[in-house]
Amino acid sequence: xxxxxxxxxxxxxxxxxxxxxxxxxxxxxxxxxxxxxxxxxxxxxxxxxxxxxxxxxxxxxxxxxxxxxxxxxxxxxxxxxxxxxxxxxxxxxxxxxxxxxxxxxxxxxxxxxxxxxxxxxxxxxxxxxxxxxxxxxxxxxxxxxxxxxxxxxxxxxxxxxxxxxxxxxxxxxxxxxxxxxxxxxxxxxxxxxxxxxxxxxxxxxxxxxxxxxxxxxxxxxxxxxxxxxxxxxxxxxxxxxxxxxxxxxxxxxxxxxxxxxxxxxxxxxxxxxxxxxxxxxxxxxxxxxxxxxxxxxxxxxxxxxxxxxxxxxxxxxxxxxxxxxxxxxxxxxxxxxxxxxxxxxxxxxxxxxxxxxxxxxxxxxxxxxxxxxxxxxxxxxxxxxxxxxxxxxxxxxxxxxxxxxxxxxxxxxxxxxxxxxxxxxxxxxxxxxxxxxxxxxxxxxxxxxxxxxxxxxxxxxxxxxxxxxxxxxxxxxxxxxxxxxxxxxxxxxxxxxxxxxxxxxxxxxxxxxxxxxxxxxxxxxxxxxxxxxxxxxxxxxxxxxxxxxxxxxxxxxxxxxxxxxx
Amino acid sequence: xxxxxxxxxxxxxxxxxxxxxxxxxxxxxxxxxxxxxxxxxxxxxxxxxxxxxxxxxxxxxxxxxxxxxxxxxxxxxxxxxxxxxxxxxxxxxxxxxxxxxxxxxxxxxxxxxxxxxxxxxxxxxxxxxxxxxxxxxxxxxxxxxxxxxxxxxxxxxxxxxxxxxxxxxxxxxxxxxxxxxxxxxxxxxxxxxxxxxxxxxxxxxxxxxxxxxxxxxxxxxxxxxxxxxxxxxxxxxxxxxxxxxxxxxxxxxxxxxxxxxxxxxxxxxxxxxxxxxxxxxxxxx
Numbered sequence: 001x002x003x004x005x006x007x008x009x010x011x012x013x014x015x016x017x018x019x020x021x022x023x024x025x026x027x028x029x030x031x032x033x034x035x036x037x038x039x040x041x042x043x044x045x046x047x048x049x050x051x052x053x054x055x056x057x058x059x060x061x062x063x064x065x066x067x068x069x070x071x072x073x074x075x076x077x078x079x080x081x082x083x084x085x086x087x088x089x090x091x092x093x094x095x096x097x098x099x100x101x102x103x104x105x106x107x108x109x110x111x112x113x114x115x116x117x118x119x120x121x122x123x124x125x126x127x128x129x130x131x132x133x134x135x136x137x138x139x140x141x142x143x144x145x146x147x148x149x150x151x152x153x154x155x156x157x158x159x160x161x162x163x164x165x166x167x168x169x170x171x172x173x174x175x176x177x178x179x180x181x182x183x184x185x186x187x188x189x190x191x192x193x194x195x196x197x198x199x200x201x202x203x204x205x206x207x208x209x210x211x212x213x214x215x216x217x218x219x220x221x222x223x224x225x226x227x228x229x230x231x232x233x234x235x236x237x238x239x240x241x242x243x244x245x246x247x248x249x250x251x252x253x254x255x256x257x258x259x260x261x262x263x264x265x266x267x268x269x270x271x272x273x274x275x276x277x278x279x280x281x282x283x284x285x286x287x288x289x290x291x292x293x294x295x296x297x298x299x300x301x302x303x304x305x306x307x308x309x310x311x312x313x314x315x316x317x318x319x320x321x322x323x324x325x326x327x328x329x330x331x332x333x334x335x336x337x338x339x340x341x342x343x344x345x346x347x348x349x350x351x352x353x354x355x356x357x358x359x360x361x362x363x364x365x366x367x368x369x370x371x372x373x374x375x376x377x378x379x380x381x382x383x384x385x386x387x388x389x390x391x392x393x394x395x396x397x398x399x400x401x402x403x404x405x406x407x408x409x410x411x412x413x414x415x416x417x418x419x420x421x422x423x424x425x426x427x428x429x430x431x432x433x434x435x436x437x438x439x440x441x442x443x444x445x446x447x448x449x450x451x452x453x454x455x456x457x458x459x460x461x462x463x464x465x466x467x468x469x470x471x472x473x474x475x476x477x478x479x480x481x482x483x484x485x486x487x488x489x490x491x492x493x494x495x496x497x498x499x500x501x502x503x504x505x506x507x508x509x510x511x512x513x514x515x516x517x518x519x520x521x522x523x524x525x526x527x528x529x530x531x532x533x534x535x536x537x538x539x540x541x542x543x544x545x546x547x548x549x550x551x552x553x554x555x556x557x558x559x560x561x562x563x564x565x566x
Numbered sequence: 567x568x569x570x571x572x573x574x575x576x577x578x579x580x581x582x583x584x585x586x587x588x589x590x591x592x593x594x595x596x597x598x599x600x601x602x603x604x605x606x607x608x609x610x611x612x613x614x615x616x617x618x619x620x621x622x623x624x625x626x627x628x629x630x631x632x633x634x635x636x637x638x639x640x641x642x643x644x645x646x647x648x649x650x651x652x653x654x655x656x657x658x659x660x661x662x663x664x665x666x667x668x669x670x671x672x673x674x675x676x677x678x679x680x681x682x683x684x685x686x687x688x689x690x691x692x693x694x695x696x697x698x699x700x701x702x703x704x705x706x707x708x709x710x711x712x713x714x715x716x717x718x719x720x721x722x723x724x725x726x727x728x729x730x731x732x733x734x735x736x737x738x739x740x741x742x743x744x745x746x747x748x749x750x751x752x753x754x755x756x757x758x759x760x761x762x763x764x765x766x767x768x769x770x771x772x773x774x775x776x777x778x779x780x781x782x783x784x785x786x787x788x789x790x791x792x793x794x795x796x797x798x799x800x801x802x803x804x805x806x807x808x809x810x811x812x813x814x815x816x817x818x819x820x821x822x823x824x825x826x827x828x829x830x831x832x833x834x835x836x837x838x839x840x841x842x843x844x845x846x847x848x849x850x851x
Contacts, residue, residue, distance in 0.1 A: 029851075191850045201850070205843055209833045210645055212638075233843070234836035236645050236825060241671035245638040248631065252611070252642025255629055256650065257834035260642070278632050370850070372843040407834070408609045408627035408643070409650050416621070418630035419614075427577050427622050428630075 003033070003058045003181050006065045007131060010051040010082055011074030013044050016124035020072075021052030023128050025192050025363055027137055027145045028056050032186025036061040036475070037363040038551055043217070043301040049078045056135070058184065062329065062364065062475030066553045069179045070134060072127050074110060089178045093130055095123070106175050113167040118160030125161045129168025136180040139169055190367035195359035195472075198330035198366070199263070199289060200225030202337025204233060205372040208287070209258035211237045212249035217301050218357035219263040219291040243268035247275030247288070254284050255417065257380070257407040259341050263289035266308050267298065273315045276350055280320030282417040283395070283403070283442070285344035285351075287337070292356040294549045303549030304357035306471055307523035310530065312352045313500045321347070321445050323453075324500035326354040328474030331368040332497060333359065338373060343452055345379045347445050348405060354499075356522070358551045359472035383411035390414075393424040397437055401444030446501055453498045455506030460485065460492030465561060466511065468540065469520040470496040470528050473552045477520050480557035489565055493520075496528065508536040516564050520544045520557055568602050570595050575625045586763030586774075587616060589737035590684055591623055594653070596740070597747035609652045611640040613665060615691050617657035617684035634664025637672040640679050641821075647832040648822045651751065652679040659689050662698040662718050673727040673756055675821040680750045680757045683720065684737075686765035687772050694768040701771065720760050721801035725794060725814055731757030732797065733812040736781050737764070738774050742810060749812060755820050762808070777808070784811035791815045 009020045021037055028035045034057045041050035055065050066085065071092040073079035079094050086092060086104060094101075095110035108130050114123040125146070132142050146165050150158040193201075199222045203211065213223045227237040240246035243264050250260040264272065269290045279286040290312055294305040306326075313324055323343055327333040333355060340351040381404040383389040392413035396403045403424075408415040416426030421438060423429040456468075459478055469477045477493045484491040494510050496503075511517055511532070517540040519529040526543040533539050544560030546552055573595045581587045598608065605626045612618035614633035621628030631639045636654045644652055661669055661683045672681070688706070689695040696706050696713040699720065703712035724732045731753040735743040743761065750757035762781070764774050784791075784800075789811065791797060797814035 026851075188851075193850065201847060205847060207838050209836070210642065212642065229846070232846075233839075234833050236833065238645065240638065241667050244635065245641075245668055245671065248635040248638035249642035249645070251631075252629065252639035252644075253646040253833075254642075255639070256609075256643035256646035258646040260646070274632055275635070278635075282629070282631075370847040372840050372847060374840060376838045408629075409607055409647065410834075412606050414606060414625065414627050416628045416630075418622075418628070419632055420630065426628070428619070 003056065004065070005057070005069045005135065005179055005181065006053060006055045006067060007070045007072070007135070008051050008053045008068045008082060008085070009072045009074070009127065009131070010049060010078035012047050013041060013050050014046040015074050017050055017052050017074070020124045020128045020131070021054055023146060023149060024054050024131065026149065027132060027142055029188050029192050029365060030141060030145055031137070032184045032189055033058060034060050034189065034365045035192070035363065036064060038064050038358065039361050040550070041302050049075070049081055051078065051082065060365070060367070063479045063554050064551055066555050070131060070177070072131050074123065074127060079105070091134065091177050091179070093127070093172070095127070108168070108171050110168070113171060114164055117164035117167055122160055122164035125164035126168035126171070129165035130172045133169040133172045134175065134177045134180060137183055141183070142169065190365045192363050193330040193366045194361055194363045195330050195333050195355050196221035196361065197225045198333040199337050199353065199355070200229070201370055202334040203261055203341070204229050204235070205334070205370065206338040206341035207259050207376045208261050208341060209235055210250060210253040210260040211235070212240045212246040212260070212262050213264065214240050214243045214246050214268060216265045216268045218293060218360040219265050219268070219289060221360060222263045222289060222291070243271035244275065247272040248278070251275060251279050251282070251284050251286055254286055255282070255408065257410065259285070259345070261287040261289065263291065265291050265293050266295045266311070269308070269312065269315070277316035277318070277320065278419045279350040280316060280322065280442070281419055281421070283348040284417070285348055287340045287344055287351050287353065289353045289355065291360045292354060294547065300549040302357065304551055305522050305547065305549060306356055306473070307527070307547065308354065309470070309499065309523070309527040312354060313531070320442055321349050321449060322500060323349065323351040323449065324354060325351070325498055326471030327359070327497055328471055328495055330359070330364050331366045334370050336497065342377065346377070346452070347402060347449055349445065349449070354471060356472050379405060381406050383413055386413060394426045395422060395424045395438065395441070397424060397441050399444070400448055401441045402448070450501050453501055453503050455503050456494045456496045456510055458492065458494050458510055461494060461510060463492030464490040465492070465516045465518065465564060467491065467493040467518050467520050467557065467561070468511070468528065468532070469493065470499060473520055473522065476552040476554045477557060479554040480561070483554060483558055484561060489561070491561060499531070502531060502535045504535040507532060508538060511536070511538050516541045518542045518544055518561065518564065520552070520560070522546050522552060568599050568604050570599055572605055573598060573625050575623050577622050579623050580619065581616060582767045584766040585616070586686060586737035586765065587620070587684055589740050590682065590743065590761055590763060591620060593740045593743035594682070594747055595624070596744040597751065600744070600748055601751060603651060607651055609643060609650050610655060611636050611643065611652060612655040613660040615657035615660045617655050618660055620655040634660055634668065636660065637665060637668040637681070641672060641675065641677050644677050644679055645833065647834045648678070649832050653751065654679055654681045656681060656683050657690070658683060658685045658687060658697045658699045662720055666698070670727050673724060673729045676730060676755045676818055677821045678755055680747070681759070682747065683758065683760050684763045685720070685760050686763045686769055688765050688769040690765055690768060704771065719801060721813060722798060724758050725798050725801055729758055730755040730816045730818045731812070732814045733757070733759045734808070734810050735759050735761045736777055736810055737761055738777060739781070739810065742783060746812065753815065754817055780805060780808045781810050782807050784809050
């Protein structure tokens with residue numbers, strides 16, 4: 001690829017680093033470039049150190065790069081933290097007087113220039129202007145994007161920002177930088193979408209009408225996006241008093257007949273597990289998003305992990321069917337969310353969508369068109385579908401395990417459900433035959449559910465070395481495969497999105513025997529590896545595991561594979 | 567015409583003979599008949615406990631959920647379909663203990679539901695432990711030296727939290743209770759009736775006789791329930807004279823009113839507008 005540049009903007013929380021990143025992304029998108037951006041922040045509102053890192057290319061990019069070509073450090077502390085990531089011909093811009101200046105470091109007085117533009121608060125916009133100038137972005141393009149972005153905030157703020165971007169742009173024009181490239185004029189290749197927004201859009205497309213939540217990083221952004229749709233669509237987004245209430249509100253709404261969801265992270269999911277079981281035994285459709293972060297307990301609130309896989313598959317006492325899906329990109333997160341609402345109603349089961357801080361917050365150019373279903377199949381019956389509505393039984397035993405689902409107060413048919421074990425009519429029962437028939441009925445759904453499960457996706461699937469991953473690491477794993485193949489290593493990968501019911505036969509066939517198989521996961525014990533062994537009997541050769549709370553980079557996977565190369 | 571028989575369940579009632587719950591169930595049926603509310607128009611939501619079994623002993627739509635979680639379930643159901651008439655049956659442990667947080671926040675939301683708390687001041691389902699409303703010093707199998715926490719005052723709590731309908735009933739005064747239930751269901755907004763209910767098996771202190779000597783009906787005394795300060799004072803009155811009736815009533819905008827989204831059809835009845843969704847999806851930047 002001709003263009004592959006990584007820019008890192010770092011500073012304290014509260015300095016507007018996310019805004020710089022957002023604007024860089026918008027300018028690149030408008031020019032027709034691809035971007036992939038991650039954000040890293042601490043659990044604080046002001047101070048500390050955080051960064052926004054954007055990879056810019058003229059080819060699709062789906063993972064972050066570990067080498068930084070241009071570092072814009074708004075504080076000297078973050079210069080020290082990140083300067084060792086600079087590539088040999090990289091450049092660091094620093095605004096602080098006291099910062100050391102070497103051949104890779106150039107000083108730009110962001111704050112002083114910002115004061116000229118209208119106030120110190122515009123230092124981030126000055127930095128964005130400087131950054132875009134060094135990359136060779138056309139000034140008029142930058143001005144158009146900045147003007148459009150700030151217009152809703154009024155003329156004064158827009159003008160000050162335009163002054164700031166110009167001052168930043170001019171300030172670096174004499175600084176030599178080898179990373180400057182020729183910008184295309186191709187127009188946007190897609191939308192800039194992060195995982196959280198993709199899930200919210202998927203929920204809207206999937207006809208979600210009620211979302212209840214309790215704020216918890218990194219899931220809150222999903223609800224923030226959904227809330228933005230609630231004026232124009234039949235959708236209620238309600239902040240509950242806790243995660244227990246959020247899950248129960250969603251179940252109550254689903255019982256009364258609307259598609260509903262909740263979103264949380266691991267700690268909140270812990271609180272929801274009893275309600276998960278309630279959805280299980282009352283056979284009430286429910287979609288729960290668990291945006292994972294490292295734990296246990298509070299763990300690392302603003303960081304990423306893939307350590308809840310076995311937890312969500314097994315969460316809740318006793319046994320009941322559920323789906324677990326882990327999308328690998330925003331485009332897939334959209335599709336999976338639409339599908340989750342459909343399957344929750346088709347089988348009257350809870351569906352868990354596993355994402356993580358990395359995917360929830362990471363921004364990609366999504367080229368795929370996002371499509372709302374032509375119509376929503378509700379799998380709901382009314383009096384007109386029944387011979388005898390008065391004799392309706394919510395938990396009638398059927399070969400598929402799925403009973404006709406009526407809604408309360410929508411006809412003569414009375415709908416009775418309970419979290420106690422029950423008979424077909426929904427009333428409490430302690431009889432042996434009811435217990436066995438209800439457990440069997442619920443489990444009978446698994447046959448149908450397995451037919452709706454997608455097999456893992458292979459990329460160079462017959463290679464000598466097979467990397468096996470799930471969820472958000474897909475981009476990093478696929479890129480590591482490309483890099484290894486370019487170096488003559490016969491590597492491929494197998495990615496799982498549908499994790500439960502586990503596609504055991506498809507997995508066994510795709511993994512096969514007699515080659516090196518390595519699971520790549522962001523947890524300490526190789527949870528997918530354990531699941532594969534449990535479900536197929538296949539033991540993988542090894543594991544590349546990362547659990548430091550930071551995103552997986554392709555080079556780390558390559559380094560992890562090298563010891564296995566013969 | 568709705569009649570009592572419409573509500574008769576064939577499901578075996580499992581309460582102890584003489585239980586105060588029977589008085590509540592019968593007052594409820596009377597109220598529903600008076601309101602001409604048919605079983606198919608009613609959703610009863612409950613948590614866990616002897617009170618929470620009520621919907622099984624009635625013929626109606628029912629969601630018998632988790633311990634303490636009846637209020638969020640009812641809230642979600644009402645949001646999905648604001649045309650539902652929802653009555654929650656809960657107990658002192660379910661509503662004021664396990665579900666205490668939900669109780670406060672359901673009041674804040676002012677969702678238009680009626681909550682009947684069967685308050686027997688003891689845990690029935692788990693056989694006789696202290697409840698949040700048990701007297702200080704009450705001896706139980708697991709509090710052998712007597713409880714050491716003071717009882718909660720649910721009426722004071724509801725009033726201070728901002729509830730728009732706060733009442734107390736007694737299961738031994740069925741006709742009076744039935745009137746209260748009628749008024750509560752008719753009230754637009756969150757309505758609470760704390761119902762004093764003797765537990766004949768496990769509470770030897772707060773018996774029918776004990777209550778009968780102490781309860782006083784407010785209405786013949788000309789009490790008008792429009793003064794929050796007076797209501798709070800009444801709710802804190804000592805147990806020598808226990809006021810029965812509506813302590814406070816004030817209509818306020820409900821959750822649904824405040825949300826605006828509920829102006830027209832219930833959420834459940836809105837059509838799926840594919841085109842509108844697709845337009846939004848096609849325009850994202």
